[in-house]
Amino acid sequence: MKAKSYAEMQCSIARTLEHVGSWWSLLIIRDAMMGARRFKDFEKSLGIAKNTLTNRLTKLVDIGIFEKVAVSENSAFEEYVLTKQGRDLAPVMIALAQWGDKWVPHEQGPSTEIIDADAGRKLSRIWPRRQDGEIIPLRKIRMKRAKGAPKKVWEEA
Amino acid sequence: MKAKSYAEMQCSIARTLEHVGSWWSLLIIRDAMMGARRFKDFEKSLGIAKNTLTNRLTKLVDIGIFEKVAVSENSAFEEYVLTKQGRDLAPVMIALAQWGDKWVPHEQGPSTEIIDADAGRKLSRIWPRRQDGEIIPLRKIRMKRAKGAPKKVWEEA
DNA sequence: AGTAATTGGTTTCATAATGCAACTAAAAAT
DNA sequence: ATTTTTAGTTGCATTATGAAACCAATTACT
Numbered sequence: 001m002k003a004k005s006y007a008e009m010q011c012s013i014a015r016t017l018e019h020v021g022s023w024w025s026l027l028i029i030r031d032a033m034m035g036a037r038r039f040k041d042f043e044k045s046l047g048i049a050k051n052t053l054t055n056r057l058t059k060l061v062d063i064g065i066f067e068k069v070a071v072s073e074n075s076a077f078e079e080y081v082l083t084k085q086g087r088d089l090a091p092v093m094i095a096l097a098q099w100g101d102k103w104v105p106h107e108q109g110p111s112t113e114i115i116d117a118d119a120g121r122k123l124s125r126i127w128p129r130r131q132d133g134e135i136i137p138l139r140k141i142r143m144k145r146a147k148g149a150p151k152k153v154w155e156e157a
Numbered sequence: 158m159k160a161k162s163y164a165e166m167q168c169s170i171a172r173t174l175e176h177v178g179s180w181w182s183l184l185i186i187r188d189a190m191m192g193a194r195r196f197k198d199f200e201k202s203l204g205i206a207k208n209t210l211t212n213r214l215t216k217l218v219d220i221g222i223f224e225k226v227a228v229s230e231n232s233a234f235e236e237y238v239l240t241k242q243g244r245d246l247a248p249v250m251i252a253l254a255q256w257g258d259k260w261v262p263h264e265q266g267p268s269t270e271i272i273d274a275d276a277g278r279k280l281s282r283i284w285p286r287r288q289d290g291e292i293i294p295l296r297k298i299r300m301k302r303a304k305g306a307p308k309k310v311w312e313e314a
Numbered sequence: 315a316g317t318a319a320t321t322g323g324t325t326t327c328a329t330a331a332t333g334c335a336a337c338t339a340a341a342a343a344t
Numbered sequence: 345a346t347t348t349t350t351a352g353t354t355g356c357a358t359t360a361t362g363a364a365a366c367c368a369a370t371t372a373c374t
Contacts, residue, residue: 003331003360003361006184010263010265012261012268013187013250016256017184021183023179027171037311038311038350041310050351050352051333052331052332054351076342091283091284091285092252095251095252096169096170096174102245103242112169112170113302114299114300115298115300115301116287117298124285126284131281136273141273143187152188154195160333161333207322209361209362210323211323317372317374318372320372324366329362331359331361333356338351338354340349341350343348
């Protein structure tokens with residue numbers, strides 16, 4: 001659920017989750033990345049309630065992650081297509097999928113594969129790198145509030 | 158909210174979200190990555206209700222993302238520390254933060270900074286690469302169900 | 315040592331979000 | 345012309361969250 005908004009938090013992650021962090025939203029986007037377009041596609045694939053799906057899709061269109069496009073010249077139906085903004089969530093999806101494969105393996109294998117079409121094989125782990133491609137080890141990475149952002153409670157004193 | 162589980166879906170992303178996709182969970186983990194440890198730290202930083210925080214932390218401990226550790230030799234209090242599994246969510250956090258900075262900028266700037274401690278500057282965009290470091294363009298990336306996973310509804314016919 | 319404040323909860327109740335089933339109008343297929 | 349599909353909407357039951365009060369144990373203060 002969600003009754004309280006993250007929108008006013010001074011945090012880039014919170015603001016992203018405000019847009020795509022609701023239950024179902026990321027799975028809707030995942031399905032779109034795997035080829036779903038029509039309302040019924042998402043509904044049947046996810047087993048989500050129709051009213052909830054309507055709410056999610058409407059919001060995702062509002063914030064610019066999907067756009068509604070006519071199915072064809074001569075059809076009155078519309079389908080939901082990811083915008084550039086939506087497609088740009090790919091690194092998030094890849095990171096989520098790879099974490100799941102590593103830490104929550106399923107008896108029946110990965111079951112979602114993310115492929116490099118040129119090399120024809122699974123992507124290697126997505127990980128921060130320096131410009132030259134060198135991998136940055138976790139211990140060298142610091143997450144901190146930006147200058148000007150309010151002090152965290154545990155930083156007082 | 159969340160009333161229906163993703164656990165049985167044949168999808169790596171769904172299984173990850175089943176663990177960390179509930180409202181608040183990723184923000185709790187973010188706070189931990191930024192230095193929060195004590196119950197009160199999370200509570201005050203997030204403004205989350207105590208019962209909800211208790212539920213989330215208990216679950217996150219159960220599934221191995223946090224562990225409870227004595228604050229010190231002579232203290233009876235415990236604090237919540239990320240496990241290796243939890244720290245391994247770093248790429249997810251980085252991807253979320255960078256997407257937010259790009260698409261949902263805040264008047265007052267990024268407000269969450271992720272730094273390469275050696276280079277002393279912000280991380281460049283996390284993105285899938287080939288082993289040699291070459292960036293893989295989005296159009297070369299395919300997400301698909303693995304062999305054996307059930308066909309997607311839009312693939313029928 | 316005795317008292318006050320903090321911590322980490324639990325419990326209760328109101329509210330908000332979701333799940334489900336029934337219903338509907340428009341479009342498409344037969 | 346009729347049936348089926350699609351994309352919803354509506355209403356109700358259930359579940360999750362938010363807020364406040366309450367509580368026992370621990371820690372800090374005097």
